[in-house]
Amino acid sequence: MKRNCPECATELQPVRVIDATHDLPRKTGGAHVDLSYASLDAKPSFFMKAIPREGTLRAMLCPDCGRTLFYAQPAN
Ligand SMILES: [Zn+2]
Numbered sequence: 001m002k003r004n005c006p007e008c009a010t011e012l013q014p015v016r017v018i019d020a021t022h023d024l025p026r027k028t029g030g031a032h033v034d035l036s037y038a039s040l041d042a043k044p045s046f047f048m049k050a051i052p053r054e055g056t057l058r059a060m061l062c063p064d065c066g067r068t069l070f071y072a073q074p075a076n
Contacts, residue, residue, distance in 0.1 A: 005062035
């Protein structure tokens with residue numbers, strides 16, 4: 001689906017967020033990541049410590065003004 005920037009109306013482009021949790025030299029990211037989201041009251045599971053996610057986030061970048069927006073994609 002095509003979307004336009006709410007600031008300047010330029011067509012948004014899909015981008016991937018690069019994880020910099022584990023920095024490589026010169027602050028470059030080490031891996032692509034698929035961001036996800038959970039409910040505010042979600043708690044890590046007892047054994048695996050995994051937080052149950054409700055879906056993923058898709059990043060869209062405005063190539064003109066740089067505004068970046070996330071769109072939720074529910075898991076089911
Ligand atoms: Zn823009």
